[in-house]
Amino acid sequence: MxxxxxxxxxxxxxxxxxxxxxxxxxxxxxxxxxxxxxxxxxxxxxxxAFPRSIGAEEARRRSALDGRPVVYWRAGCTYCLRLRFRLGRGARRAHWVDIWRDPAGAAAVRAANNGDETVPTVVVAGRPHVNPDPAWVRAQLDRSG
The missing domain is CATH 1.20.5 (Single alpha-helices involved in coiled-coils or other helix-helix interfaces)
Structure with a gap:
């Protein structure tokens, strides 16, 4: 388990x-x-409760191709849950990486947060945003198509 x-x-x-x-x-x-x-x-x-997770490397590759945000998350995180539910059906358009299942994802989050595994961390165009406003993430998803 x-x-x-x-x-x-x-x-x-x-x-x-x-x-x-x-x-x-x-x-x-x-x-x-x-x-x-x-x-x-x-x-x-x-x-x-979350869209199917993929690995950090695959998420970065897909994000580079389609411009969609990469959301690093973990189960049990209330802020991740808030982001997931506020995005609604649009959450499926983002690339989700579970940092508890993917060591590369956890390392990416630690690199973006001075060694902390603070989630949700959303990466848009290579730039990390820690616990962003769900409305802002929704706008990023709308921009990416």
Whole structure:
């Protein structure tokens, strides 16, 4: 299991334990919505909430060809999640790199952030932008076609 799945799995296990406790105490009606809530939270914080990630080298190559931004992210990052949801369907047009799955992506983020793995880091035309405004990223996606 990769690091990106640890937090979602903890949410599912905790939700299951709490739901089981409620069922044992006789509150089965309260257990089901609680379990559903925990599963939904796990899904939102999992890699499933993001477009398919590619490697940093491939993302740079594709960005050089089509001019689209490269978004470096990691699962569980609330700022990455905010960017992803604010971009909506347009998020698929960017090139997403999960820094927990790609060591080259993590190295690129550290190089852009003085050794820190601060995400989201969005690279547009070779220039990194740390935690940019989602509206600005959307405008960059619109410019790239």
């Amino acid at each position: 990769t690091r990106g799945w640890i937090f979602p799995m903890v949410l599912v296990v905790c939700g299951s334990l709490l739901a089981t406790l409620l069922v044992v105490q006789g509150s089965a009606a309260a257990a089901a919505p609680l379990l559903v809530l925990f599963v939904l939270l796990a899904g939102v914080h999992s890699p499933l």
